[in-house]
Amino acid sequence: MRALISIALVWLFGSLALAHAQEAAPYEAGVHYVELTAPAPTQNADKIEVAELFWYGCGHCFSLEPIIGEWKKTLPEDAYFRPVPAFFGGVWNTHGQLYYTLESLDKLDETHQAVFQAIHNEKKRLATQDEIIEFLEPHGIGEKEFKRAWSSMGVRGKMAQAERLSKAYRATGVPTLIVNGKYRIEAAMAGGFEDMLKVAEYLVERERQSN
DSSP states (O other): OHHHHHHHHHHHHHHHHHHHHHHHOSSOBTTTBEEOSSOOOOSOTTSEEEEEEEOTTOHHHHHHHHHHHHHGGGSOTTEEEEEEEOOOSTHHHHHHHHHHHHHHTTOHHHHHHHHHHHHHTSOOOOOSHHHHHHHHGGGTOOHHHHHHHHTOHHHHHHHHHHHHHHHHTTOOSSSEEEETTTEEEEHHHHTSHHHHHHHHHHHHHHHHHHO
């Protein structure tokens, strides 16, 4: 009888310990996210950064965009969201340059979604300057204004910075989330788009508690 009670107690305490561990740490490094060996730089050291490495031509990024657009509004005051276009060569770089050109023209808020829509719903590649200029004309951006921003030092500098970040994140695909330059979250590891955001929330809170 005593042996049965002992076994029951061992099982009970073991189950409670397991439940407590799962409650304390629902996500694990190497399982749900990757902890970077060398942290990547962030824009604001006083706040927690959630960066999204993305590409306009990525169908998954297009699907995630409206979800993450609402989610980023729920971030605490000491955290912020930062889109980072991926620079993996070819048209990826062209689209990254387009992103920073629109940002420099202060037209990103009204054109960011439109670029995604044009590529994925209207089947426009936006792979050349001529295609981009034609696309942007209805948005009030003229050819001269566009070309001046496109080749500006400011845009070139941000492109170089984003290219360095793409390497520092050690990402091989998009969309990818990076929390505070330390943790990389991929959909395949997290379990899907919604789960990526849950893991990000967990890591943001972890960073808050460690500060």
